Amino acid sequence: MLLQHDWPGNVRELENVISSAAITANADFIDVGDLPEHLQKPQRHHMATEDNWRPLPLDEVRRLHIHRVLDMCKGNRVRAAQVLGIGRTSLYRFLKRAGKKTTAKGAVPPYPGYPQHAA
Numbered sequence: 001m002l003l004q005h006d007w008p009g010n011v012r013e014l015e016n017v018i019s020s021a022a023i024t025a026n027a028d029f030i031d032v033g034d035l036p037e038h039l040q041k042p043q044r045h046h047m048a049t050e051d052n053w054r055p056l057p058l059d060e061v062r063r064l065h066i067h068r069v070l071d072m073c074k075g076n077r078v079r080a081a082q083v084l085g086i087g088r089t090s091l092y093r094f095l096k097r098a099g100k101k102t103t104a105k106g107a108v109p110p111y112p113g114y115p116q117h118a119a
């Protein structure tokens with residue numbers, strides 16, 4: 001299960017999950033049931049195929065990606081900026097230009113071929 005996760009928070013997220021699971025584990029080892037709920041199920045990524053892929057302008061791909069990362073981070077802009085690898089002020093400027101003040105689950109429509117993340 002750990003290998004199937006994308007780890008958008010990289011090493012820090014993995015360290016937190018392992019630390020938490022080690023504390024709450026009921027045995028001498030960490031089992032799948034000791035992991036957070038979102039890691040207990042296999043992730044399914046929707047791969048683009050020739051049948052469902054369509055070209056998008058790069059600005060639209062950027063907008064979709066930023067909003068999905070914000071949704072994944074439950075609206076935490078600082079965390080989203082870290083995951084995106086940009087400065088938080090850059091993210092704030094983007095959001096101001098885009099006119100999006102907050103994010104809500106499902107705010108960005110699904111796009112075929114784009115990995116869907118459970119929040």
